[in-house]
Amino acid sequence: MKKNFFMISFVFFIIISGAFIALSVFTQTKLPSITFSTLTLSTISYVLWATSPSLPLKRDERGKFIIQKSLAHTGMLTFIYLFIFLTIFYFKLINLDKEQILLLFSSLIISTAFLSILILNKKY
Secondary structure, eight states: OHHHHHHHHHHHHHHHHHHHHHHHHHHTOOOOTHHHHHHHHHHHHHHHHHTSTTOTTSSSHHHHHHHHHHHHHHHHHHHHHHHHHHHHHHHTOSOOOHHHHHHHHHHHHHHHHHHHHHHHHHHO
16 A cells, blocks of 8 residues: 555656646746655655665664665765756856755755665665
């Protein structure tokens, strides 16, 4: 039952995000800020669905190792994201508000953390 709930919520958040993106394309306005949050929630739902029987949240050695490696990968990618966003913001390559950049940055960090848990859970 829990695994089905994660898949249903994943599909729901993807549909909502797609609707926001389609709405902004058809009206030719900027992307609503809530789109980043719903995409992040869809990523979290997918990772929880994919790792549902073997979540690495247990206090055994494998779970601790996966969490430590995931945090290390997320930390390194955070610096890369920060460099990219500072470059984009400095040279004004993309016209985004500061609010949208912060929401996109935080969404990328959260999604990276969960996706690295998924990848490392499959690897180890």
